[in-house]
Amino acid sequence: MIKGQSLAVFLLILLALLLRAVNFSFPPLNAEEARLSSRGFYLATTFKDELNRPLPFIFNSLEDYKLPSTSYLTALGILFFGKNDFGARIVFIIFGTSLVYVIYLLTKLISNNFLTSILAGWITATSPFLIFISRTPNQLVIVISLFCLLLYLLLKRSSFYPIFLVIIILVLTSKNAWFIIPVLIYGGTTLSHWNRQKKRILILFSIGVCFLSVATFLLFPQSKRSLLENNFTLFSDIGIQNSINSFRGQGIESGWGLLSKLFFNKLHFLLDGLLSWLSVFNPFIFFGKFDSVGIINFPLTSIFQNFLIIPLLTALSFILKDKNRLYNLLPFFLILTFPIFFNPEDDNIELTLLITPLVSIFIGFGIYKMGKYLGIAFMILALFSTAIILFSTPIYYKHFNEYRPNWFKKAVTKIDGINIPVAMSDDLTQDNVVFITWFGQDSRIKDFSKVNFPYKFSPYVTENVLLTDNKQTFRGCNDDEEYVLILSKRDLKKVNGLHSYVAPLIIRDDLDKEAAYIFKGPLCTDRIE
Amino acid sequence: MYRQNRVIFLISCTFLLGIILRFLYLDKYPIQLGHDEVTQAYDAISIAQTGKDIYGNYLPFIFESVHDFKPPFYTYATAATYLIFGDKEVTVRIPGAIFSIFIILGVFLLTFKIFKNLKVALISVTLTVIAPFEIFYGRKSFENGAGIFLMLIGYFFLLSFPKKRAFLSAFFLAAAMYTYFSHFIIIPLLFLATIFIYKDKFFSSSKRIFFSKFLGLIVTFILLVTPLIYLVLTNPTATLRSRNVFITQDINLGKEISLAKTGNNTLDKFLEAKIILEYSFGRLLNQFDPRFIFGNGLELTNQKKLGIGPLYLVSLPFLVLGIIGLIRNKRLAETKKFVLAWIGLGVLPSALTFETHSPHRSIMVFTMLNILSAYGVYIWIKWVKTLKNPVLRSSSISLVVLFFFFNLIYFLHIYFVNYPFEKSESLHYPYREVSLYAWSNYSKFDQIIFDPLFGEAAPVIGTGAHYYLAYYGKYPPEKFQREYKIGSKSREVIFDKFSIREFQWPQDLDLKNTLIIISPWTLPKDVLERTQTDKKFYFYDGKLAFVAIHLK
Numbered sequence A: 001m002i003k004g005q006s007l008a009v010f011l012l013i014l015l016a017l018l019l020r021a022v023n024f025s026f027p028p029l030n031a032e033e034a035r036l037s038s039r040g041f042y043l044a045t046t047f048k049d050e051l052n053r054p055l056p057f058i059f060n061s062l063e064d065y066k067l068p069s070t071s072y073l074t075a076l077g078i079l080f081f082g083k084n085d086f087g088a089r090i091v092f093i094i095f096g097t098s099l100v101y102v103i104y105l106l107t108k109l110i111s112n113n114f115l116t117s118i119l120a121g122w123i124t125a126t127s128p129f130l131i132f133i134s135r136t137p138n139q140l141v142i143v144i145s146l147f148c149l150l151l152y153l154l155l156k157r158s159s160f161y162p163i164f165l166v167i168i169i170l171v172l173t174s175k176n177a178w179f180i181i182p183v184l185i186y187g188g189t190t191l192s193h194w195n196r197q198k199k200r201i202l203i204l205f206s207i208g209v210c211f212l213s214v215a216t217f218l219l220f221p222q223s224k225r226s227l228l229e230n231n232f233t234l235f236s237d238i239g240i241q242n243s244i245n246s247f248r249g250q251g252i253e254s255g256w257g258l259l260s261k262l263f264f265n266k267l268h269f270l271l272d273g274l275l276s277w278l279s280v281f282n283p284f285i286f287f288g289k290f291d292s293v294g295i296i297n298f299p300l301t302s303i304f305q306n307f308l309i310i311p312l313l314t315a316l317s318f319i320l321k322d323k324n325r326l327y328n329l330l331p332f333f334l335i336l337t338f339p340i341f342f343n344p345e346d347d348n349i350e351l352t353l354l355i356t357p358l359v360s361i362f363i364g365f366g367i368y369k370m371g372k373y374l375g376i377a378f379m380i381l382a383l384f385s386t387a388i389i390l391f392s393t394p395i396y397y398k399h400f401n402e403y404r405p406n407w408f409k410k411a412v413t414k415i416d417g418i419n420i421p422v423a424m425s426d427d428l429t430q431d432n433v434v435f436i437t438w439f440g441q442d443s444r445i446k447d448f449s450k451v452n453f454p455y456k457f458s459p460y461v462t463e464n465v466l467l468t469d470n471k472q473t474f475r476g477c478n479d480d481e482e483y484v485l486i487l488s489k490r491d492l493k494k495v496n497g498l499h500s501y502v503a504p505l506i507i508r509d510d511l512d513k514e515a516a517y518i519f520k521g522p523l524c525t526d527r528i529e
Numbered sequence B: 001m002y003r004q005n006r007v008i009f010l011i012s013c014t015f016l017l018g019i020i021l022r023f024l025y026l027d028k029y030p031i032q033l034g035h036d037e038v039t040q041a042y043d044a045i046s047i048a049q050t051g052k053d054i055y056g057n058y059l060p061f062i063f064e065s066v067h068d069f070k071p072p073f074y075t076y077a078t079a080a081t082y083l084i085f086g087d088k089e090v091t092v093r094i095p096g097a098i099f100s101i102f103i104i105l106g107v108f109l110l111t112f113k114i115f116k117n118l119k120v121a122l123i124s125v126t127l128t129v130i131a132p133f134e135i136f137y138g139r140k141s142f143e144n145g146a147g148i149f150l151m152l153i154g155y156f157f158l159l160s161f162p163k164k165r166a167f168l169s170a171f172f173l174a175a176a177m178y179t180y181f182s183h184f185i186i187i188p189l190l191f192l193a194t195i196f197i198y199k200d201k202f203f204s205s206s207k208r209i210f211f212s213k214f215l216g217l218i219v220t221f222i223l224l225v226t227p228l229i230y231l232v233l234t235n236p237t238a239t240l241r242s243r244n245v246f247i248t249q250d251i252n253l254g255k256e257i258s259l260a261k262t263g264n265n266t267l268d269k270f271l272e273a274k275i276i277l278e279y280s281f282g283r284l285l286n287q288f289d290p291r292f293i294f295g296n297g298l299e300l301t302n303q304k305k306l307g308i309g310p311l312y313l314v315s316l317p318f319l320v321l322g323i324i325g326l327i328r329n330k331r332l333a334e335t336k337k338f339v340l341a342w343i344g345l346g347v348l349p350s351a352l353t354f355e356t357h358s359p360h361r362s363i364m365v366f367t368m369l370n371i372l373s374a375y376g377v378y379i380w381i382k383w384v385k386t387l388k389n390p391v392l393r394s395s396s397i398s399l400v401v402l403f404f405f406f407n408l409i410y411f412l413h414i415y416f417v418n419y420p421f422e423k424s425e426s427l428h429y430p431y432r433e434v435s436l437y438a439w440s441n442y443s444k445f446d447q448i449i450f451d452p453l454f455g456e457a458a459p460v461i462g463t464g465a466h467y468y469l470a471y472y473g474k475y476p477p478e479k480f481q482r483e484y485k486i487g488s489k490s491r492e493v494i495f496d497k498f499s500i501r502e503f504q505w506p507q508d509l510d511l512k513n514t515l516i517i518i519s520p521w522t523l524p525k526d527v528l529e530r531t532q533t534d535k536k537f538y539f540y541d542g543k544l545a546f547v548a549i550h551l552k
Helices: A002-021 A031-046 A068-081 A085-111 A114-126 A128-134 A139-156 A160-171 A175-191 A196-218 A223-230 A238-253 A257-263 A267-279 A283-287 A306-322 A325-342 A356-369 A372-391 A393-400 A408-415 A432-439 A489-495 B002-023 B035-050 B073-085 B089-115 B118-130 B132-138 B144-158 B164-179 B181-197 B199-203 B207-234 B236-245 B251-259 B265-286 B290-296 B315-328 B330-346 B363-385 B390-423 B431-440 B465-472 B477-483 B525-530
Strands: A422-425 A465-468 A474-476 A484-487 A505-508 A514-520 A523-525 B447-450 B493-495 B498-500 B514-518 B535-538 B544-551
Touching (some): A002 A114, A002 A128, A031 A068, A031 A432, A068 A085, A085 A139, A085 A356, A114 A128, A128 A356, A139 A160, A139 A356, A160 A175, A175 A196, A196 A223, A238 B390, A257 B390, A283 A306, A283 B265, A306 A356, A306 A372, A325 A356, A372 A393, A408 A432, A408 A514, A484 A523, A489 A514, B002 B089, B002 B118, B035 B089, B035 B465, B073 B144, B073 B164, B089 B118, B089 B144, B118 B132, B118 B363, B132 B144, B144 B164, B144 B181, B144 B363, B164 B181, B181 B207, B181 B330, B207 B236, B251 B265, B315 B330, B315 B363, B431 B465, B431 B514, B431 B535, B465 B493, B477 B493
Parallel strands (some): A422 A465, A422 A484
Antiparallel strands (some): A505 A514
16 A cells, blocks of 8 residues: 555656656746846856856845845756756756645645645646746745745654754745744644744744844845835835825815824725735636736646636635644645735735645645545646646747747847857847846856946946947948847837848747847947947 | 514614615715716606607617617616606616615525524625615616616525415516626526525425426516517627627737637637636636725725725625635535525626626625625624623624724715715716706807817726717707717717717817817817817816817
């Protein structure tokens, strides 16, 4: 029996690995993932990041500071497997696959039922969203996996060291973890009746580590602002304050002054936080569509296949009716998501997604309760619909066109390694630099450490590749000049009168529309110093 | 006897509160007849006086109105109130408010029937009386109110089977199907689901009862709805209306379908069907977004985060408690299935139409959620009663009552104070003032041009301007039917001296002896500043909406 169970677990993990590793170049990377990958490459080869800083603790991104662990883990993959898609994604494939095993263990620990555990693992293995984030470099899969592991270790009453290790990696991965960990430790140790002294040590340790993380982070310039604008928007949302003022003004104008002051006040900040927190439980996020452009999920899919809402409702019905062992997991839905209360933004999805594995467990239990035949039908359907996604890549490339521009590789190959000056329109993609540095083999990256503080910005990607903005003008080349121009539609208009004697080479995007125009020769632009 | 009197007294007080909340300042709030109201009012007058709508259709099954093809029930009901109360603005709102009061009765009866508990029924009545969506739609001359009332009563009678009165359900449910388009689909489905859920009740009776009562009920129901089915299937406007609001009108869905094209016809059809199905399912789930239900779902304000939902935020914990309580209550096994079917089917119209959220199509869902909250309150009160400390007991109850009261006052503030400021544009304010002004100057000009394009933040084309002008001018419908015609200019409607159309700047300046009413969006800013205006019309918040100028 035990042998059979081990085989089932092995096959489950194999399936999870296959679904994550087969055709691993899909989906193509977005700007943030390409940045992470190229940074990983620099770290692995030079021990410096893309801004030439030696082994930094905090990294930059388009929107916020990034904590170190994701970048260094990416570097580890590239160190072993080189600068390629596999190297950049392998660590995340491993995390995503491990998550399936952790879910299996966690479910088995809580439900004490092998079948439920296998089913929960199956749902995790075949979840389109969990597959997606396991195939792309991002911190989300690390955070989700580690939180699950931490919960498992706590409920199992594991020894301190693995818990300490997980906590340390978590605080180095996500800012949200700083606030969740102490509460999770409290919840987990209480639920599994830890020895009071050990519990106290764990809680103190977690508070200490989290406090230290916050304190260290605050040493960096603009970090307070980063926290306020990305983690505590509740207190910096002028939208709510403006609404309060409008309503008060309308009340005063209508003679309801006193009541208006009573009703419209700062309490609304808390109500807004509360509503955002509750919105985590909008079933649309889990079984509808929450990402139509493919930033963190396949565009036409949900976190779970939509028909899996049936087993989820079945599970909830049983759990609430009988106070089943899984009932104890319910508080963790609130614990893992409570920081949303302080950050009530519409696009704040990361915290919502932390509860995805817990939903998997419930779905697994629901399928178990539905009986053998229905259960098998749901399992096959889940696998089948995921397989369809992975075999429908042409459709998805079209959806990815804007944020995951696979077609841009073709433009990069045109300039890779050449020595003549290149000018490229800066609106071809969201962030040309990261795609050029990741797709290209050229390692002559601009040394940003020499660029003046505070904004380490240079229009040159390498010494010869210039990114041109809207103001850049173009002209015919002099006799001794050579130039390659890769222009967007915006800049094509500017050279329209100049290039009548030469037809550009056209690069088409994933929607088969003209995206870039390459001129080699007669057109030039002036160098920016 | 004492208990019975107390119950009657409580119900009477609650009804009185319901009447006050629905009829207080009904003529003043909403601040002006919206385009749905004015079209229904004038069509009702037209029906009452001539038997035809304003386009000359004799006793139409569907009112063309402003090409939104309205279901007929409300307009005919308004025609009846017009004959009783005469031509007042409030006339069109009276049927809606009356049915909103009737809904309270319907909720009481159905709740009592499915929960078999008088206290739950009384609490649900109280919550219905003060529920934001009930008050809002009750004051807004909205046809679905009648449909919901008829449904509640219909299913109450149906669940009374095998009592004689169950036969009445056929009449009420059939009538409900005539009131609102979505009920045409929902009611038969829920009817079947109810019979399936309560199969023991319907099929365990003797053969005589089965054949005489059950089959009699079914046959009567089918006979009553057959004309409706015939009309819906044969009337092209009915399908036009469905097509206009169907989910495929959603731009994002269209984009997804076009991106999934592969060139293979069969595969494309399969993918299209799959995408539409999944999109609809996603939309269905999105109707349960807590922010929509408890935050800002009624769309009474333009503020993203401050507003009011169909249910009060304070109802939320009780709703959760009610759901858990219902799941755990083994005695109510059929009730929970019925509630689930009611909510699951009730949410379909919103899921299948083009708007992300359409609260007016989900009223039956909110009604049931309110009943579930009432059940939650009942469970909570039962728990509070187990508390030994009497001070704690009474203070807990007082606190919750206070919270509900506080939520009610908050809603009333939003409704009476903020809603007019925030949404005057969507109520077509100041179309009434514009119409009255046009009529007061009627004799001075050869022609009156009204360009309904207006807006506070962006230009929008107002709907039903000809209805506003005709209604506020007390224009005889019979004459209107003769005079009405479509003009040759952009979006032009003509009747009498009025031309409702796009004002063409500066070509129209050559017109003589003409009154022109246009918005600042139509006139270039510098010209507007230089032009001598006869009158300015403002939105409720004081922003300029229209100006009247005349050409000599």
